[in-house]
Amino acid sequence: MGHLVNLSGQKFGRLTVVQKSEQKQISGALWDCACECGGKATVNSLKLRTGHTGSCGCLKVEAVPNLRHGHSGTRTHRSWKEMRQRCLNPKSDKWQWYGGRGITVCKEWDSFEQFLLDMGERPIGMTLDRIDSDGGYKKDNCRWANPKQQAETNRGIFKKNRVANNKTSQEVIDQMRLMRHQGAKLKEIAAVFNKDVSVVSGLIKHGPRSSRSSLHVNSEIPLCR
Ligand SMILES: [Zn+2]
Secondary structure (H helix, E strand, O other): OOOOOOOOOOEEOOEEEEEEOOOOOOOOOEEEEEEOOOOEEEEEHHHHHOOOOOOOOHHHHHOOOOOOOOOOOOHHHHHHHHHHHHHHOOOOOOHHHOHHHOOOEOHHHHOHHHHHHHHOOOOOOOEEEEOOOOOOEOHHHEEEEOHHHHHHHHHHHHHHHHHHHOOOHHHHHHHHHHHHHOOOOHHHHHHHHOOOHHHHHHHHHHOOOOOOOOOOHHHHOOOOO
16 A cells, blocks of 8 residues: 555544544545544545545534524524434434434424524523424424423333333433433433432443343342442
8 A cells, every 4th residue: 555644633624533444445545533513424535635525414414504593503503403413414423312213303494493483492401302202303292391301201212112112221221321411310310210320320331241132131230339
């Protein structure tokens, strides 16, 4: 291979090069990049250096026409942007729980103005919550909710899923991690799943002790006392 310019550590738009990718390409090196939004992308040198690719795909998701609303950076606008990322951008770190599960955003909410009109400004301390957790993001399925209401929704998802499809331990852990992502305290998660805080903390950090794959694994995790 010829002379390779190491791009590690360099920043291109929203992307910071982490390392040379293991993946092979015929022309030019591929680089693993971390995006400002939390997403990841693997991009070749040329596309980085010419500015062809400057994000994990999140820029495209945000680039909807008519952005002259003067709300960029506000709480409400951040909620709208994050909703779109987790539902529309497969590179988002939360995709698996949203877009990857078929959770959609209604066409009307391509427009931030319409979202603002439907939902109003986001109150301090509240987050965007779906009333039916299997339904998409649209006016009649969304509300601004405080952490307590959000925890109740999560408890509902958990119960429903447990009955519906005999959740595996990995799914339970994913659910716990999702709640953590959403800002729930360990104590709150422990209450939802009826587990000890230390157990929940261990599961979120390390997953199950072995690859056993049914619900009862939780009760077998020893308490660290
Ligand atoms: Zn991104």
